[in-house]
Amino acid sequence: MSINPDQKLNHKLFDKTMEVASMRRGFGDGLVQAGAADKNVVALCADLTESLHMQDFKTKYANRFIEIGVAEQNLVTVASGMAAMGKIPFAGSYAVFSPGRNWEQIRTTICLNNVPVKIVGSHVGVSVGPDGASHQALEDIAIMRALPNMVVLSPCDSIEARKATIAAAKNGKPTYIRLTRDKTPVITSDHTPFEIGKAAIVFKSAQSKFDIGIIATGHLLYRAMLAAKLLEKDGKSVIVMNLATIKPLDEHAIIRLAQETGAIVTVEEHQITGGMGSAVAECLVKNYAVPIEFIGVKDQFGQSGTSEELLAHYGMTEKDIYAAAHKVMLRK
């Protein structure tokens, strides 16, 4: 097996007994831990407290929790004011509304002010499922990474969501954390290293020369690893990278991956336009140009369906990643 042992991933990975867990639960647990570690951590929510798993924080630290109501512009501007007084606010909602509806307020009152508000956006991607297109955030990475001072985090599972939350509480910067609605495969373990700004190699074939590099963010990392296994069956040697921090980009690791593999596939549940793949391409075109294929949504809105149906329809399964890898290798 080509799983990188240094990453101490879930030992049940690819096993039938592999757990699935909620990233929102991971965030909620991380928020309580961050709140215990620092009394300046406060939380605000726009009428989605249970859905965002902010209930435990609210129960434990009632005087540090503000219920904003359905008002996302207010959610982030109030958070900005609290941060100006030394607080570390976590502002939670669905990503379509925050950072979607309130983008300008985030730009002016959080990024231009340069205060450490944490925007937590759940329900990203088409895997939101039956709620349909209006609730499936597919543009959040693009609009957040375009903002100066903003850090953009996209954890791959529940455990990484918890670690990202705890790390964000300490980074002193405006930060966006994107979360998936569905329970997703538990890829990492409590012992997997996590550091904002560091990419991680999670899968590496035993060869010394590599045919293809796959960079994935969010829960699709699991699909990327399934695709890597399929590619290995074809005799291809593969490296898979987990890019949990989209900004600041770990340019060093990405350039090295391009040098080692000579062809890249990027994988994200987001519009291809302006997303993680775009960030990778900006880096590589400037530093070490290699052919790239992008897995993501192709300038479309989603629709209702099951998460599995939608990921298949919009071309974001392991089969799509596998096909994209073969395609990009031909362009070497």
Place this chain on the structure above:
Amino acid sequence: MALTDDKIAQLTKKAAEIRRSTIESLIEAKSGHTAGSLGMADIFTYLYFHKLKHDPKNPSWSYRDRLVLSNGHICPGLYATLAHAGYFPVSELKTLRKFGSHLQGHPHREYLKGLETSSGPLGSGLSQTVGMALADRIDNGKSSGKQFYCLMSDGELNEGNTWEGAMLAGKERLQNITAIIDRNNIQIDGFTEDIMPLNPLVDKWRAWNWHVQEINGHDFRDIDRAIEEAQSVFDKPSVIIAYTIPSKGIPDFERKFEWHGKPPGTPEEIEIALKAVRTWGGRVKSPNDSDK
């Protein structure tokens, strides 16, 4: 601190100096917002020279009162006030809107000490003030000695974000918030009641559980009485609707919405403006006046 007749005379003189500095910096910058900057000069003066707990030599003093300028476009008035209060040299006002200046076209907190927030895009200041007051209450309970002021324009009340903040302040009973609305009845495209009517404005704020007062925004006694009342109200945020005259201090420009977003530009306009502000609204003789 009582507002004595002597103090009123001092504040009146200071407001005249601030109006003069404001218009001189706008003329030098060749762009910027005249009407609101001059209209709020008396309230800026009252706050920074009488009421606010602040220290120009230590702008980040943690016990200071907080003043959020939500309608950031009237920053020439705030900059002139901060300069006269000692935050930076008055001579720096001539760098307004120029490259490398601390005095950005709209307030940018990272460029100038003494600004609580960056602003310009309208409607977000009240919510930030609410956040500050909430954070302070978490730390200090209801007995905090700090006051949280938010200055807003009437035009920016068109923004929904303002009312979201108003709703939350009413819900949370944030008694140490005093919002002051520059009720000058103009906005860029015309008179507020033609563009998007705000009246009955008092009723709107009362409906969100605010204590509401209406005052003459150029009368220091009226300003003082209203602020004192606002801060004696228990368990409610306060809003003061301050009726002001846009471009107050330059009689030829007063009450005209055309002066919302531009400075005096032609040689004639510049002469009219400078003469008015340099002679205290025409109340003393200009050095250029003939004796005829």
